[in-house]
């Protein structure tokens with residue numbers, strides 16, 4: 183849809199050469215020769231991200247990236263278990279304990295057992311597994327299946343924030359937001375823990391989401407994705423990188439250092455050409471700190487600040503108010519002379535095209 187290279191700002195430098203006069207063309211480090219880039223991203227397709235945050239961004243002419251859970255929308259492929267009948271898996275669990283040979287299948291299936299709150303076992307087994315507590319993850323799945331077999335209710339106070347009934351966006355809505363310049367990108371079909379899905383279910387989460395985005399919005403929007411819970415699980419990343427060119431979770435580029443949300447390192451200490459610096463403005467982060475991230479971008483020339491928002495105005499995980507967003511985005515706008523505010527996909531494409539472009543004229 184858009185060729186970023188067309189918009190590359192070019193600085194012409196005449197360099198002295200002892201043999202011939204050489205004109206070298208250099209592509210700016212950041213578009214329009216800015217000092218750094220900021221991408222404003224929202225996860226989970228929470229309604230107020232579109233109805234509250236989007237108008238604030240539109241008024242400032244800022245474009246966001248929305249990582250949406252496609253299974254929430256009417257007309258999309260829905261969450262489902264792909265495999266043998268779940269009843270068979272449940273019956274088998276009475277005889278065979280959970281181990282490495284059946285864990286992924288069981289962890290994939292339990293969320294679709296039809297029992298209220300059973301998704302708790304999927305997500306918590308996923309968290310245990312990813313933190314290296316493999317035996318505990320197996321034991322939790324055994325516990326969950328025992329409850330399924332014996333009809334013991336599954337008690338969980340977990341708030342499944344990504345399946346909120348008030349998130350009523352439609353594909354028509356997303357198409358309109360895309361027309362405004364926002365990037366709609368994949369956050370999988372159901373927001374599963376990809377690290378504990380077996381292959382057919384892992385592929386379904388990634389491929390069906392991509393197919394629906396392609397069908398309703400077009401190829402341009404199948405570029406970026408975020409695998410849920412910010413996972414960096416090696417196996418999940420291998421699958422996801424084959425399906426989506428850019429993952430906010432992790433990029434393959436050696437010239438890009440990534441400091442993810444939990445990383446306390448100062449991006450100024452990184453020596454690489456680019457640093458993708460992810461920050462999550464959760465409730466415990468005050469406005470002064472949020473603004474200091476923007477200031478940090480202006481004292482280095484290699485920082486790409488990627489902001490990860492979730493809830494807005496009381497809806498969704500760790501919500502920030504519309505007033506806070508307005509104050510924050512206006513702060514960025516005031517410094518826009520030096521900041522390139524663009525979608526995750528646009529910044530990724532610019533950096534990649536710059537790194538691969540050869541522009542040399544003799």
Ligand SMILES: [Zn+2]
Pocket residue numbers: 225226344369373410411
């Ligand atoms: Zn999410």
